[in-house]
Amino acid sequence: MEFSQPDDNNNFSLTRFESMLKTNHVLFFDSNEFENIIHHYLESGKIALAKKAIKLGLEQHPTSVNLKLFLSEIFILENKFSEADELLNEIHIVEPSNEEIYIQKASVFSKQDEHKKAIDTLKIALKINQGDEGITDLFALIGMEYLFLDQFESAREYFSKCLALDLEDYSALYNIIYCYDFLDQNNEAIEFLNIYLDKNPYCEVAWHQLGRQYFTIKDYDKALAAFDFAIISDDKFVGAYLEKGKVLEKKKSYTEAIENYKITLALDEPTSFALLRIGHCHEKLGQDDLAVQYFYRTVHEDPLLDKGWIAITKFYNKNRNFQKALFYINKAINIDGENVIYWKLYAQINHRLNFLEEAERGYKKALDLGNYELQTWLSRTDLLIAIGEYEASILNLIQAAEFYPETAEIEFRLAGLHFTLHENSKGHYHLKNALLLDHEFDFILEELFPNVLKKPSVQQLISETKK
Known part of the structure; x- marks a missing residue:
C-alpha cells in the first residue's frame, strides 16, 4: 500500500x-x-x-x-x-486484482514455513503488478523466500532483478553476496562485483564486499587495494578501515594496522573489536605495556566480551602471573561457560598453580562439552592419578580408549593403575599391549608409577620386549 x-x-x-x-x-x-x-x-x-x-x-x-x-x-x-x-x-x-492481498497471503504462508506456497503466491502478485512501482519489493520478497528454502541460485536471481532496476539497492547487493558466500563461490562473487563496479565505480559498499572476497581467498594485496578504494569513495567508512586493519595484520604490518584501527576510534564510538585488535598488534610488536592497556580498554568498553578477558588471561599466563590469569579466565567463563578453549585454559592455569582438583574439573568440563582430544583425556587422567583417584582414572581411560583404541599412552597408564591397585593380571595384560604398540612410551611408568616400575615382573616384561 x-x-x-x-x-x-x-x-x-x-x-x-x-x-x-x-x-x-x-x-x-x-x-x-x-x-x-x-x-x-x-x-x-x-x-x-x-x-x-x-x-x-x-x-x-x-x-x-x-x-x-x-x-x-x-x-x-x-x-x-x-x-x-x-x-x-x-x-x-x-x-x-489487488496485489497487496497476495503479498499478505504470502506472508501467512511464510510465517507457517510454507515457503514454496509463499513464492507461488508472490508470483501471482508479480503478474498483477506488470512492472509498476513496487516491483522491486516483490522481487526482494521472492528472493527472501528462496533464501528460507536454501535455494541460493534462485534467491540470487531475484535479488539481481532488484539490482537491475535500482543500482543502489544495497540490501539486494548484500543478499547477492550472501548467496555467493554460502555457496563458497568467492571467485564468482569477485567477477560479479567487478562488473557491478564498472557501472557504479564509487560504490563504497561494493568495494568493501570485493575486499572481503579477496581476503577470503587470501589475496591480501588485492584486498588492500579494494579497501583503499572503499575509503576513497567514503573516507568515513568505518567498516573499510577495520577490514583494512585485518589485512595489514595478515601482512604483519602491525603499525599500519594500528593506525587504521585508531581511525575508526576517531570516526565513531570506540568498538571493542578495534580496541582488542590494537592490543594484539602491540603484543605482536613486543609492546606489552600498551597491549595490556588496550585489552583493559576492550573489557571496559564491553564487559561481556569474553574474548577481551581471554586476551588479558593469555597475557598474564604468558608472563607467568598465574594468579591474575586465573582471575581473568574466571571472568571469561562466567560470560561463556560452554567454551571448551576457556575450560582447557582454566585447567592449565590451575595446574600451574598446583590446584589439582580445580585443574581436573576444568578438563572434565572440556570433555563434557565434547572436546575429545587425546591430550585432554590424558591430562585429566594424570591429575586424577596425582590426587589418588585411581578408579576414576581407569574409568576415564576406558572412555578414552573408545575414541583412541590401541594407543600406547593409554595402555601404559592402565597398566600402572592396575598394578597400583594390586590387580596384577590386568596390569600385565595392559603392559603387554602397551609394549607391543610402542615400547618407547615406557617412560610413562617412570614418571607416573615409579613404584610399579620397580616390580621384577614389570622389569622382566620390559626387557624382554626390548630385546
Whole structure:
C-alpha cells in the first residue's frame, strides 16, 4: 500500500486523532486520513494505537479495502493466521486484482514455513503488478523466500532483478553476496562485483564486499587495494578501515594496522573489536605495556566480551602471573561457560598453580562439552592419578580408549593403575599391549608409577620386549 509523505495535513490529522482519544469525542476522518494515521503508528511500532485507528476507521468506512488490509496485517503480526486468511478471502471477492492481498497471503504462508506456497503466491502478485512501482519489493520478497528454502541460485536471481532496476539497492547487493558466500563461490562473487563496479565505480559498499572476497581467498594485496578504494569513495567508512586493519595484520604490518584501527576510534564510538585488535598488534610488536592497556580498554568498553578477558588471561599466563590469569579466565567463563578453549585454559592455569582438583574439573568440563582430544583425556587422567583417584582414572581411560583404541599412552597408564591397585593380571595384560604398540612410551611408568616400575615382573616384561 502506498501512502503520502508526512506533511502538515497528516500531522494535523494525527493531532486531531490523538485529541479525540483523550476526550472520547468521536470526530470524522476520511479513509485516507485513517490510512496515514495507521501507517504512522505501524512504522512507529505503536501497534495498540494502530489497532484503535483501524477499529474506528472501519466503523466510519466499513467498505474500505485498504483499512481491511491493515486489519489483516495486524492479524498476521499477531499470528492469527486463520482470521487473516478469512479476511483476505473476503477482500479478494471485492478486489481480485489487488496485489497487496497476495503479498499478505504470502506472508501467512511464510510465517507457517510454507515457503514454496509463499513464492507461488508472490508470483501471482508479480503478474498483477506488470512492472509498476513496487516491483522491486516483490522481487526482494521472492528472493527472501528462496533464501528460507536454501535455494541460493534462485534467491540470487531475484535479488539481481532488484539490482537491475535500482543500482543502489544495497540490501539486494548484500543478499547477492550472501548467496555467493554460502555457496563458497568467492571467485564468482569477485567477477560479479567487478562488473557491478564498472557501472557504479564509487560504490563504497561494493568495494568493501570485493575486499572481503579477496581476503577470503587470501589475496591480501588485492584486498588492500579494494579497501583503499572503499575509503576513497567514503573516507568515513568505518567498516573499510577495520577490514583494512585485518589485512595489514595478515601482512604483519602491525603499525599500519594500528593506525587504521585508531581511525575508526576517531570516526565513531570506540568498538571493542578495534580496541582488542590494537592490543594484539602491540603484543605482536613486543609492546606489552600498551597491549595490556588496550585489552583493559576492550573489557571496559564491553564487559561481556569474553574474548577481551581471554586476551588479558593469555597475557598474564604468558608472563607467568598465574594468579591474575586465573582471575581473568574466571571472568571469561562466567560470560561463556560452554567454551571448551576457556575450560582447557582454566585447567592449565590451575595446574600451574598446583590446584589439582580445580585443574581436573576444568578438563572434565572440556570433555563434557565434547572436546575429545587425546591430550585432554590424558591430562585429566594424570591429575586424577596425582590426587589418588585411581578408579576414576581407569574409568576415564576406558572412555578414552573408545575414541583412541590401541594407543600406547593409554595402555601404559592402565597398566600402572592396575598394578597400583594390586590387580596384577590386568596390569600385565595392559603392559603387554602397551609394549607391543610402542615400547618407547615406557617412560610413562617412570614418571607416573615409579613404584610399579620397580616390580621384577614389570622389569622382566620390559626387557624382554626390548630385546
